[in-house]
Amino acid sequence: MSNQKKRNFQIEAFKHRVVVDPKYADKTWKVLEHAIHEIYNHNASGLSFEELYRNAYNMVLHKFGEKLYSGLVSTMTSHLKEISKSIEAAQGESFLEELNRKWNDHNKALQMIRDILMYMDRTYIPSNHKTPVHELGLNLWRDNIIHSSKIQSRLLNTLLELVHRERTGEVIDRGLMRNIIKMLMDLGSAVYQEDFEKHFLEVSAEFYKVESQKFIECCDCGEYLKKAEKRLNEEIERVTHYLDAKSEIKITSVVEKEMIANHMPRLVHMENSGLVNMLLDDKYEDLGRMYNLFRRVPNGLLTIREVMTSHLRETGKQLVTDPERLKDPVEFVQRLLDEKDKYDSIINKAFSNDKTFQNALTNSFEYFINLNARSPEFISLFVDDKLRKGLKGVSEEDVEIILDKVMMLFRYLQEKDVFEKYYKQHLAKRLLSGKTVSDDAERSLIVKLKTECGYQFTSKLEGMFTDMKTSQDTMQGFYASHPELGEGPTLVVQVLTTGSWPTQPSSTCNLPSEMSALCEKFRSYYLGTHTGRRLSWQTNMGNADMKATFGKGQKHELNVSTYQMCVLMLFNNAERLNYKEIEQATEIPAPELKRCLQSMACVKGKNVLRKEPMSKDIGEEDAFFVNDKFSSKFYKVKIGTVVAQKESEPEKQETRQRVEEDRKPQIEAALVRIMKSRRVLDHNNLISEVTKQLQQRFLPNPTEIKKRIESLIERDFLERDNVDRKLYRYLA
């Protein structure tokens, strides 16, 4: 049992009996070589995979990898050379087909060969930094077939020829194209690009250069764009069908450059069909196409925008300076609104609501609306017209829409304070004559103005409404406490708070005794309940309804201004009065009196008075009589004109002057506000700060600001810094 001899167990590596037969390698290689031949000759079926694999395996194992590999290279190469010849021999159409067929064959062969040589692929090749079998196969194909002198250019030309034919309308074998192109792609992106794509792009550029030149000579802008779009889509489709997806962006760039970018100016400015014509004719489809095409090229949209802007500014400028248009303010504003609507439509439908275009539209409007200094007045007149009668019968929503559009124009105004002044005047006239179509509409607009400009802008306007309401209550109270007055003339008083209403200098006017007594009663009633206030009658703003009986017994009810009423009442006590007498009795200032007499004596249909002589002008010695022959179809005749009108030149000057005067304290207040918080500020910054603060109301003139600064310096609100004369300092 005990073994005295201790034996150590050693496990040794299993050793092959290596047969280093020099001929062994050659023999083995021959087998494999033969196999490769058979594979290429489509005789693979007779081969044993297992045997071949084993042979390759052994070669590598016995350190004959080198031989195997180089053998593979040379065998494959020689086969490929033959294949090359057969491809070269192909005629015409069959060239590509042959190439395609051989390529498929090669791929199949390569696969089999790779399988057989897999051991080498995994061991010998990586450790010796050789190209793997599959890749090797591709490279050899590339070098021997694709880059063979007889095939290389022929292949390229064939492919390009086919593309060209397809572009000219022929149908080509797309499947074949796809396979060939795929082959190039499989050989590596360098091959695809160098041997095909590069040339494809160059040729395409040339093609489109020529085509675009041809089109632009014979087509108008719209047609050209259609063609360009079509070509672009074609190319995209081509890529999907048989090119590398990465080529899409490259070929589209080529088309965009050749067909669009290079001809942009010419297209846009084409006579009778260019951008401007499209805009004028609302060619949404064409415009949309242009937008979509141009956005692909650098500065494309910029070009469209610039042309649109300059056109818009030009049209706008003509609109606002055309004397014909300026005759009717309402028409003027309507045209502006129409123009805005038109472009809103275009931007919406054709330019996909592009914000930059909307901004361009806004800027253009801002530019030309302010070219005409009367724009604020006209917009107010437009609103006035709408609120008097224009909105009659219009639904609430539509009213809102119209008012919103007006607000949009208002936003473009630089001189919003001028608008405010006119709006106040026109509103006052509307309220006092009771001629507003809808209280709701009025109030709605005030709310919009408040939202836009702040409480200050509208507080006075709201005050006007309050006064009207309060006056109604006051009148009720007055008549309630004076029942005895029920029989006599009816007085309706609106008590206006000074400051809320536009200032009118009140002038002299002798009311007829019946009226003055009544007015006095009212005054004492009012002051009884509101001590400490002062009332002054604004005889230039009132109106009266009078019943008149004329010579032939015809009765009419006349609606006249207060001045007219005073004049007419005189004729209750006199047959004939001359101008001087009327002037003396009424004490109405001469220009007003003349206007009032003219409106009653010289206007057809309203001539309740007769004048001798019959001239239009009023002379000092002219005599007036009641026109006994007065006739009108209507029972109620309206003579007083309290409708807001476009101002005459002198009135306009006066209003402008008042606006300028109002601006001075506003500028000063802004200056003081800014300097108070900044303490020290330099000139240029001060000017820009002031401008910024005031821009909601108007655009201050730098010279005017300077004047105000100097005035403040003089009054010791500010001083100049001693050292740096550009600085201003706030003096507490």
Added chain:
Amino acid sequence: MPRASKRKAAPASSSSVTAPPPDQSRSRTAKATSKTRLKESDQIDNLFDTYANSSLGQIDPEGIETLCSDMKVEYTDVRILMLAWKMKAQRQGYFTKDEWQAGMKALKANTLLKLVKALSELKKEAEAPQNFEDFYSFAFKYCLTEEKQKGVDIESTCELLKIVLGYQFRSQVDSLVEYLKVQKDYKVINKDQWMGFLRFCKEISFPDMANYDENQAWPLILDNFVDWKKQKSGGR
């Protein structure tokens, strides 16, 4: 006492005061300097009394006129203005005793002759760059005769410009004066504008005015002046 007698000896009023020879006064010993000073201040006072309007207790315009003719200097000479400046005179045409004393002491003049000599030194002093602005500013203030007056009328401004700046900035003053006379925007010139004129002369090259930038904080009157001048010389 010699002191007293000296005092008594001083004439109450005399129109021609002969100053003692300069050397004599200066060569007095230190002990006697107090006497000198006293004597000097006496002389200053006496000089004052010579020209002062006794009921007013101040030198009035007439007195100044006399002073000028005695000094053989024109009434409108800029040096008189400078003298007023040195005296820090508050009221145009009048010198109070304090002002007179302060001015004469500062000029180290106690006699008329010394005063005359001091005047040319004074001119150099006032025209020195560090002082000129102060003098220039004073000149304007000096013209504000009424209590709450803030501005000087155009006529006077033009004259003042000629006197004060005419020597240094002849062509600018000529142009400015011409402009001021034809423009209608301003009837008086205020302090800010006045100071602006000096700045203009000092900083702006003339007559091209190439470095004038109206977007800087120049008074508006100068913006208008530059426009006027440019238009006159044939447009921009």
